[in-house]
Amino acid sequence: MRRFTVITLGCPKNIVDSRHLIELIKKESFIYVEDFKKADFILINTCCFIEDAKEESIEEILTAAKFKVDRKLIVFGCLAKRYGRELTKEIPEIDAIFGVDENEKITEYMKQFRNNLIESSKHSFYSVEPKSYRYIKIAEGCSRRCSFCVIPDIRGKFRSITPDLILREAEDFVNSGIRELILVAQDITQYGRDLKGYDLKSLLRDLTKINGDFWIRLLYLYPTDIDEKLLELVATEEKIVNYLDIPMQHSEDRILRLMGRRGTKKEYLKKIRQIRDIIPGVTLRSTFIVGFPTETEEDFQGLVDFIEEVQFERLGVFKYSKEEGTKAYNLKGQIPEDIKKRRYDTIMSRQSVISLEKNRNLINKEFEAIIDYTDVDIAIGRLYCHAPEIDGVLILDNANSLREGEKIKTLITEAYDYDLKGVPVK
Ligand code: SF4
Known part of the structure; x- marks a missing residue:
């Protein structure tokens, strides 16, 4: 029997895509193995959200290419969709390139070569994700137009996945012993905008009706689209953990406008107060971009002050990276790398102090x-x-x-x- 592995890079959405692909390939009598050196087919699910993600994807492809003898190397996902031609030219060891949503084509390709590879020795097999949690993708694509982001071009317009598919998947996971379901999409607050009378709250209510002892976690909520009813549901429903991941990207109004983001600093602060009032003890996570074109020292200081004021329990920072095809790509006032790095380091070191303090408050509880x-x-x-x-x-x-x-x-x-x-x- 032929063995395959899937190396997944990037965000949890990619983990879900890989899982679906693995299931499909397994149905064709291929065996999944975790160690790529033991696989006949090495598949790499790539990411190109920011420069670091692109570099990581290319490094993984190059590493796999070194071990390629008698194996097929298949590259797919966001980076492959965007730079497929360049990748095959620069890395000739790649046998096939696919974009996103091409699971059937990948499987067909593998079936063609099933019998043309040399049989490798027997190995032990592993599962792809831990036994405790699963990501569930509730929508695909994004219809927002943040000026720094390539996702809408790569993944297309926002489409909700139908509730029956999500609920069936969730029920299967819970029945198999999974303890935590993590809902992801590019922006989960948009869920249901293309379904009649069914939204994120409806989905959460239905998910909590599934029998079992499990948590539901919400990742990627757009700050201005979180309403009071959703917060009340999170506060009152035991299965939904008091944790919200709300990427804000920046705090300063001028930069938010340039980023094509909705909301203002004042509105964000008001929203955060509302969240903490309705869900006491909530863990708030956010991500920010430093070094966006034209970001002055004053803008940056405004962001630092905002972070100090809010005291997020969790925080991620990205250095802005220029992405071809985005509106921000052509903006004047690009920030030098050393300044981006200094701004990144400043926020990360402030946040480590905040995080330690918050963690200390949990001792003896x-x-x-x-x-x-x-x-x-x-x-x-x-x-x-x-x-x-x-x-x-x-x-x-x-x-x-x-x-x-x-x-x-x-x-x-x-x-x-x-x-x-x-x-x-x-
Ligand atoms: S909400 Fe903005 S940053 Fe997020 S995927 Fe959509 S366009 Fe990109």
Whole structure:
């Protein structure tokens, strides 16, 4: 039997795309393996959201290319869609290039070569995602026009995935023991705009009716489209964790306008106050871009002051990268790399102090935790305030009786900049 692996780069949306592709390929009697050196087909799901993501994708392709003998190297996803021709020219080891939404074509391609590869030795097999959580993509594409972003060109207009498909997928996950469903899309607040009378709140109400002991986490909400009813639902529904990821990108009105983002600093501050009033103890995560064209020292200081004032529990920062085909690409006043780096470092170091302080407030308190990984006598888990892969984690020592996917009670004993340490509580 032929073996394949999928290396996924970029955001959780790509993880979902890879999962669907893996399922489709498995139905054609291929076997999934985690180690690409043991695979007959190496598939790389690429990302090109920012310069760093492009570089990471190209490095992964080059690494896989070195091990390519007797294997097929297939590259797909955002970078492949955008720079397919350039990639095949620069990296001739690539056998095939596909864009996004081309799962059937990829599978057909693999079937053609099923019998033309040399049989490799037997290996052990692994699953692609942990036993504890799954991302569920609730929509594809984006109809907003942020001036720095290539996503609408690559992924097309916003389309909601129908509720029956989402609910069926969610139910299957919960029945198989998954403890956390993480809803993702480019912007989940838009969910349902193309469905009659059914929106994100309707979907959440239906998801919470699924029987089982599981959490629901919401990632990527557009700041100005979060309404009071949604916040009340998050506050009152036990299955929805008190965690909201709201990318704001900047705080200064002039930069927000140039970015093509809706809302003002005043409105953002008002929204944050409303969220914290309605959901006490909420963990707020946001992401910001530094070094956007024309960003002055004054604009940057305004952003730092905003971050200090809000004291986000979680925060991510990106250095602006110039993307061909975007409106911002041609803007005058591009910021030199050394200034972007200094601004990035400034915010990250301020945030590590805020994060440590917030983490210290959790010491001696008890929380529910989900166990993601176990290794000998250490376990890695998360509380409601940790989204997997982007936030810190909970580290548990002497945890040899814990199992992956288990939900436990824990007492927090130590705090670090981003991670926590705890012990299980009986
Ligand atoms: S909301 Fe803006 S940043 Fe997010 S995917 Fe859409 S266009 Fe890009």
